[in-house]
Amino acid sequence: MAMLLPSAVILGVFVVYPLGRAMVLGQQRCDNFGNNCVSNGLDQYVDLFRSIEFQNALGVTIRFALITVPLGVLAGVGLAVLADKYLRTIGGFRTVFSSTVATSVAVASLMWLFLLQPSVGALANMGWFTSIFPSVKDPGWLQDPGTALVAVAISSVWANLGFTFILVTAGLQSIPRDLHEAAAVDGAGGVRRFWSITVPLLGPTLLFVVVVSSTRAFQAYGEIDILTGGGPQPENPTTTIPYFIYGQNSPIRNDVGLQAGAAVLLFLLLLALSGLQLAGIGRRVHYGD
Amino acid sequence: MAIDLTTEGLEPAEPAAGVAVDRGPRNAVREFDEPVGWRRAGRYALLAAVSVIVLFPMYTTVIAALKPGDEVLDSPLLPTAFTLDVLREAWTSGHLGRYLVNSLVVAVIVTVFQVVTSVLAAYAFAILEFPGKRVLFLLFIATLLVPTEATVVVNFQTVDGLGWTNTFIGLSAPFLATAFGIFLLRQVFMTLPRDLLDAAAIDGVGHVGFLRHVALPLVRPTLGALALFSFLGTWNQYLWPNLVVTEQDMNTVQSGLRLLGKSNIDQPNLVMAGTVIAAVPMAIALFLFQRQLVKGLTAGAVKG
Numbered sequence: 001m002a003m004l005l006p007s008a009v010i011l012g013v014f015v016v017y018p019l020g021r022a023m024v025l026g027q028q029r030c031d032n033f034g035n036n037c038v039s040n041g042l043d044q045y046v047d048l049f050r051s052i053e054f055q056n057a058l059g060v061t062i063r064f065a066l067i068t069v070p071l072g073v074l075a076g077v078g079l080a081v082l083a084d085k086y087l088r089t090i091g092g093f094r095t096v097f098s099s100t101v102a103t104s105v106a107v108a109s110l111m112w113l114f115l116l117q118p119s120v121g122a123l124a125n126m127g128w129f130t131s132i133f134p135s136v137k138d139p140g141w142l143q144d145p146g147t148a149l150v151a152v153a154i155s156s157v158w159a160n161l162g163f164t165f166i167l168v169t170a171g172l173q174s175i176p177r178d179l180h181e182a183a184a185v186d187g188a189g190g191v192r193r194f195w196s197i198t199v200p201l202l203g204p205t206l207l208f209v210v211v212v213s214s215t216r217a218f219q220a221y222g223e224i225d226i227l228t229g230g231g232p233q234p235e236n237p238t239t240t241i242p243y244f245i246y247g248q249n250s251p252i253r254n255d256v257g258l259q260a261g262a263a264v265l266l267f268l269l270l271l272a273l274s275g276l277q278l279a280g281i282g283r284r285v286h287y288g289d
Numbered sequence: 290m291a292i293d294l295t296t297e298g299l300e301p302a303e304p305a306a307g308v309a310v311d312r313g314p315r316n317a318v319r320e321f322d323e324p325v326g327w328r329r330a331g332r333y334a335l336l337a338a339v340s341v342i343v344l345f346p347m348y349t350t351v352i353a354a355l356k357p358g359d360e361v362l363d364s365p366l367l368p369t370a371f372t373l374d375v376l377r378e379a380w381t382s383g384h385l386g387r388y389l390v391n392s393l394v395v396a397v398i399v400t401v402f403q404v405v406t407s408v409l410a411a412y413a414f415a416i417l418e419f420p421g422k423r424v425l426f427l428l429f430i431a432t433l434l435v436p437t438e439a440t441v442v443v444n445f446q447t448v449d450g451l452g453w454t455n456t457f458i459g460l461s462a463p464f465l466a467t468a469f470g471i472f473l474l475r476q477v478f479m480t481l482p483r484d485l486l487d488a489a490a491i492d493g494v495g496h497v498g499f500l501r502h503v504a505l506p507l508v509r510p511t512l513g514a515l516a517l518f519s520f521l522g523t524w525n526q527y528l529w530p531n532l533v534v535t536e537q538d539m540n541t542v543q544s545g546l547r548l549l550g551k552s553n554i555d556q557p558n559l560v561m562a563g564t565v566i567a568a569v570p571m572a573i574a575l576f577l578f579q580r581q582l583v584k585g586l587t588a589g590a591v592k593g
Binding site for chain 2: 082093
C-alpha cells in the first residue's frame with residue numbers, strides 16, 4: 001500500500017482536490033471585487049452556461065472541433081495510406097510526414113503567425129500569392145472575423161499531423177499483409193481492399209485518433225493565445241472555452257469563481273464527449289478476430 | 290525531425306530460394322502491390338507534392354531566420370541573404386539558452402518522478418493483493434478524465450499559496466504522478482508469469498529485489514516509452530508555465546518563446562530564429578528516440 005502513496009498524494013492534491021474545490025468555488029456569487037461571496041448553488045452554473053460570453057465560447061469550441069477533427073483525421077489517413085507502399089526512399093517521406101510531431105504548440109503557432117501575418121508575413125509578401133488571395137494582406141486571414149477560426153484550425157491540424165500520421169501508420173502496419181495479398185489474389189483492387197480491409201481493421205486506431213483529437217480541440221489554448229488572442233474583437237470568433245477561462249483578454253480573468261465555474265463546465269463537456277464517443281462510435285468499431 | 294516508421298510489415302519479403310533476383314539485394318522480390326511504371330512515378334510525384342506542403346511552414350521559418358532584418362520582406366521563398374547574426378541575437382537577447390535549461394530541468398524532474406511513482410503504483414496494482422484494489426484502481430484511472438484546464442485555476446492558488454511561483458518545484462509539482470503511466474505499466478507487469486514471483490519468493494527475494502532484478506528489466510521498453518512521453522508532454526507545456534512564471538529568468542522554452550514572439554512582432558526574422566532554436570533540441574531528441582516515441586504514442590491506440 002505504501003507503494004500507492006506517492007501517486008495518491010500527487011493525484012489527490014493536484015487533480016481530485018482542485019476539481020472538487022473548483023466545484024465549490026464555481027457555485028459562489030461574489031461582488032465586483034471578488035469578495036463577500038455567497039453560495040448560489042446550481043443556479044450559478046446555469047447562469048454562467050447561459051451567459052452570452054460562455055455561449056459564444058462554447059459555439060467557437062464546437063466549430064473548432066468540427067473543423068479540426070474531420071480535417072485532421074482525413075489528412076492523417078490520407079498521408080498514411082499514401083506512404084503505405086514499399087518504395088525506395090519511403091522512409092524519407094515518412095520522416096517528412098511525421099516531422100510536425102517535433103513542434104510544440106508555441107513553435108507551430110509562431111511559424112503560422114509568420115506565414116499569415118498581413119504586413120511582415122511570408123504569404124503577404126509573395127506577390128503571386130497576394131494577387132490570387134488579396135485577403136491575406138488586407139485584412140489578413142487571422143484579422144478577418146470570417147476566416148480567423150478556420151486559419152487557426154488549419155495551423156492546428158498541421159501541428160497535429162505528425163501525431164495522427166504516426167498513429168494511423170502504426171495501425172496500417174498492424175493489419176496482416178496476408179489479408180491484402182489473399183484479397184489481391186482473388187482480384188480485389190486497391191480501392192476495394194481499402195474499403196473492405198483497411199477501413200474496418202483500422203477502426204480501433206481511428207476511434208482513438210478521433211477521441212484524442214476532439215479532446216485536444218476542446219482544450220485548444222496555445223494556438224489561440226499566439227495567433228489571435230481570442231479575437232478579432234469585438235466578435236471574439238476564436239475565443240474557445242479554455243481561452244475564455246485563462247486568456248489575456250478574457251472578461252473573467254480576474255474572477256476566480258467564474259473561472260472555476262467555467263472550468264467545471266469544461267470538465268463536464270469533455271466527460272459527456274467521451275461518453276458519447278465510446279457509446280456511439282465504439283459500437284460500430286470492428287476489433288478484428 | 291526524422292521519425293522512421295519502418296517495421297517488419299513493410300519490409301520486402303525474404304527472397305525465396307531460386308527466385309530470380311532482378312533488382313539488387315535490398316529489393317530482391319517485388320511486393321505484390323508495389324507500384325511499377327507510371328503508377329510508381331505518379332506515387333512519387335504525389336508524395337513529393339504533399340511533402341512540399343507539409344514542410345512549407347518550416348521552410349519559410351528557416352529562410353527568415355537566416356536573413357538580416359532588411360531582407361526579410363523580399364522574396365520570402367528564396368534564401369537571398371545568409372547570416373547567423375539573427376540566430377545569435379535571438380540566443381542572447383531572447384535568453385533562449387536559459388529557457389532551454391529551465392525546460393530541461395523541469396522535464397527531467399517530472400519524467401523521473403512520473404516513472405518512479407508509476408512503477409510503484411503499477412506494481413502494487415498488478416502484483417500485490419490488498420482489499421479495495423479494484424475500486425482504488427478505478428479511482429486512479431478516473432483522474433485521466435479530468436483535463437488539466439479544469440484543475441489549473443485551483444492549482445495556481447495552491448502553488449501560489451505555498452510560495453512556489455517562479456520555482457522549478459512550482460513548475461513541476463502538479464505533474465509528478467500520472468494515471469497514464471500507472472495504467473501503461475500495470476498492463477505490462479500483469480504479463481509477468483506468476484511463477485517468476487513464486488521462484489523469487491522461494492529464493493528469499495522480497496518485492497523490492499524482485500522489482501529491481503526481475504520486473505524492471507523485463508519492462509524496460511515500456512519504461513522508455515513512458516519516459517519519452519512524460520518528457521515530451523512536460524517540454525511542450527504551455528498554459529501552466531505561462532501562469533506560474535512572472536520572472537523572466539524562470540521561463541520555460543515555450544513561455545519564453547511566447548514572450549519573444551509577443552514583444553518582437555515587428556522583427557519576424559528574430560522571432561523565427563528563436564523558433565528554430567526552440568524547435569531543434571526536440572527534433573534531435575525525437576530523431577534519437579523515434580522507436581520509443583512510436584511505441585508511446587501507439588500504446589493506447591492499437592489493440593494488443
